[in-house]
Amino acid sequence: MQPSARFPWKSEYTVGNESIDEQHRTLLELAGLLHMAVAAGQGYKIIQNAFAALVKYTEEHFSDEEQFWIDAKSAAVEKHKRLHRQITEELLALRFEGPYGVVFCTPNELTNWVEHRLIAHFIEEDQGVYRNLTPGAKRKRASA
Ligand SMILES: [Fe+2]
Numbered sequence: 001m002q003p004s005a006r007f008p009w010k011s012e013y014t015v016g017n018e019s020i021d022e023q024h025r026t027l028l029e030l031a032g033l034l035h036m037a038v039a040a041g042q043g044y045k046i047i048q049n050a051f052a053a054l055v056k057y058t059e060e061h062f063s064d065e066e067q068f069w070i071d072a073k074s075a076a077v078e079k080h081k082r083l084h085r086q087i088t089e090e091l092l093a094l095r096f097e098g099p100y101g102v103v104f105c106t107p108n109e110l111t112n113w114v115e116h117r118l119i120a121h122f123i124e125e126d127q128g129v130y131r132n133l134t135p136g137a138k139r140k141r142a143s144a
């Protein structure tokens, strides 16, 4: 996949583990595709597919990353799992069943989630947890 123009990868997002960074890049690409679909006012099916792909990959990434922290014997696992749950719930809330059917977020609401929750999480929490691992644990791969 090409990096999305909407949420381009920046070096400051780098956690330092190749497989985690790869997954983070994919998350931004999937978020970019969803953004394109909502901004263009695409039909239900296209937006729903893009939304479902982002939700699925977010859940897979969080689960892989939690296993990575567990294997690396990080002390931050439980707190980190709670953060992942909150961020996932906020993503799920960007799609809701209204009285007249399913309503998706606006492009701005999605951008808010991506920038202030997802990317902020890469920078504040993922980088922080990674920095505190032992050098041996840092070399492992998260299963993608
Ligand atoms: Fe992450």
Ligand SMILES: [Fe+2]
Residues within 6 Å of the ligand: 065, 080, 084, 121, 125, 126
């Ligand atoms: Fe994380």
